[in-house]
Amino acid sequence: MATELPKVLVIGSGGVGTIAALSLTLNGKAEVTMVVRSAYEQVMKDGYTVKLVTYGSFDNWRPHHVSSTVEKAESDHGPFDFLVLTTKNIPDGSMTCEQIIAPAVSKKTTIVLVQNGIGIDEPMKAAFPENILLLGILLIGSTLKGTLVDNIYKDQLILSPFANDGHSHEEVMSRVNLFAELYKNADPEVNYVRVEENSKKSRWEKLVYNAVLNTICALTGLDVNRCQIAGANKDLFMPAMKEVVAIAASEGINLDDEICYKMMHIGDGLFYAPSMLVDLNKKQLCEVEVILGYPLKFAERNGVYAPILSTVYQLLKIKQLHLKEEKGMITINLEDFQGYNSDDYPQRLEELQKK
Template identity: 50%
Template sequence: MSKPNVLVIGSGGVGAISALSLSHNGGSTVTLVVRSDYDLINEKGFSINSCTYGKLTNWKPHNLARSVSEAREKYGPFDYILLTTKNVPDGPTTCEEIVAPAVTEQNEVIILLQNGIDIEKPMIAKFPGHLVLSGVSHIGSTYYHGHVENKGIDAVFLGDFNPKPACQHRASSASAAAKIEEFISIYHNPGFNRIQVDANVQKTRWEKLMYNSVFNVMTALVDLDVNSMQINGANDDLIRPAMAEIMAIARSVGVECDQGIVEKFVHIGDGLFYSPSMCVDMRKKQLMELEVILGNPIRIAREHSVPTPILGVLYPLLKMVQFRIKQEKKMFVIDQRDFQGSSDDYPRIFEEKYRH
């Protein structure tokens, strides 16, 4: 029996360690898409300093590809497509567009190892005949110019985004469970990583969101690390109240987050003076995962009439920061002649003329 064929899209800190975990297990054939640094990785491989896998030099998975299309042509079709890229639906390319070249009629399983809420909906709409699974990653791993620094054990929670009875589901419950178990079997390396079935993965997503939508968003907005915000009284003034808002939004859709998560996250970085990924992206003038981390929760809150006095202010402010980054990247060039009327009409004009 042939081994499952796995495509990993995204070669950053999470994607590289995911490809390493799959390769180390030996139960699958692994192809990794490396875009901007393909020549570097193809020639020299990754250098990896991992808290569990140790120090590796010149490491590569079974196959490398410059693009998803090349991966499909040379090494496909795939049984599993693992997407680890940033999810920026307001950017130049959506996740559905990134994945599309690898999707055939073979009923590939698509796993979104990404941040955010409601990220599965556009993927399921685009590929309704495929099983789309949720992967929540808890890992400390960063990538820069061929080097991966992995300081936290790779822990993955894997489940179905929206499990339903077999008669209602795009794939039977038994089939989904079998696919989840198979992927766990080819990913898990005892003593090196942790991956487990999560029957309530939406709750896990909301609880991780309590950190991302608060610490990521606030640090990116004010350009300060977490502890520097806390020095200025942010715990009581902003952080705890904002997390309470996320819990209330989750509750409005039937998800009850554990209250203890608040204090866990408030103190998880004590003494580290750590800058979360969204803050780092802002400093590097890269697009941030704003819409899936905060935009979608705010839209849910509005739909269910949940008050968001803090997050509802942070979201439009950070949208302006994202707007500035897009302008600097020349994603659009404003023609001031388009905006001569009432400023109340400006958002509509922008959507009609500049949103692609």
């Protein structure tokens, strides 16, 4: 009798999620289901067109199962051994990540967060205290336009456990190692998985890129290299990156001096748009809080001066507010703010949203 393969659910069908589902499917070690919402009909009809620097090209590709909602994925193909979440993490959006995945989380489910940012693990653990939680950092440079997936970097996954109370270290690491085995290809030139006992340093290293290049390109509407042509490296990118390094140090995470130079030059000559710029161009909400808001709370708590990051954060919050109003997520009626001091406008908006 054949051994049943572990069941893996991928929630998030963007550039990162599609590549994760592809890797898991190609390896043949897991039964893979992916949730595809807006493009569900097109994916079921034509699949994805994939152009990858390491995996090669595929036409009409899809994983073993495709579901239009998390609820249908669970009812039709669950329960799942692993739930891989690759959506944007936007706690100020219409739904939190915890709410999104709840229908597919059972007692047996190991949750794998393959997402950007700092502080994303605490609310997830608070919502699902009995489940093992793993943290993943995927370095791939993948974009999705319609059902066309394009990537420019080798698939690299950094995987680690979170502080999983109630589970032994051996139990948690067995889940880490099992998922690593499911994900990695036999050929290390195709993809690469690195298991870490603690990924805090790796997460802060990626934040050096995301909190600076990703955010500033989103604000300017330009790709990284055009910003650099205008002189951003010396007067904007490097000083802002040093602020991230200083905040990390205040949290006991000492980053190597070379990380700023590495991240600043990682895309030399590629003229690509980082993910946050892509999101804004699509009129989609951005990961403002997990990439800048949470780190700046650490800075305030620890007395770290971060003027560039603070300015970028406030400007992005303004753009996020505009997007929410355009999408109908919030309504700003001028009469609701009459008689109020403008210093009190943010609190007034919160009061109105609670009604």
